[in-house]
Amino acid sequence: MAHTGRPVLYRRWNSPFSMVVAAEEYMNNESDDYYESVDYSGHTLRENLIATISHFNGSPEYIKAFLIELGKGSADVMTFMADMQKQNIRIMDRIFAQAQVTGEIQRSTTEYVKLLPFNLLMHQVMMTQDGLDDRFVAEMIDTVVLPAIMAQQPA
Secondary structure (H helix, E strand, C coil): CCCCCHHHHHHHCCCHHHHHHHHHHHHCCCCHHHHHHCCCCCCCHHHHHHHHHHHCCCCHHHHHHHHHHHHHCCHHHHHHHHHHHHHHHHHHHHHHHHHHHCCCCCCCCCHHHHHHHHHHHHHHHHHHCCCCCHHHHHHHHHHHHHHHHHHCCCC
């Protein structure tokens, strides 16, 4: 037991959420470099989307804490959210670039559609308090995400 009081903790972190984020980053062996190194070639757009979203099957407790902080609108959570959205858009840009190479799509989509699978993931965890299973991810990709992507393609 460290016998550390709140004043000591709050000198280092602005909020409980910022402390949780720091702990998550410390415990997480992956970094942003991981997402930049994923090879999307040799797979279909659908396969890449399912694999990517399945990878984000994080802790429901962590996502719940994030959503509570998001509701508070703290500076820490807003910065975290902005960084997370930028990372998610970079991931989707790479997936879409591969799908353009293979001819599955002709162009990318709006940022709204790029963020759609990640937003649906957060919503599902918030509503069910559970992690995701393969069936949910495939159904989400097949019935919502892919149709949204294809709706933004030329006829």
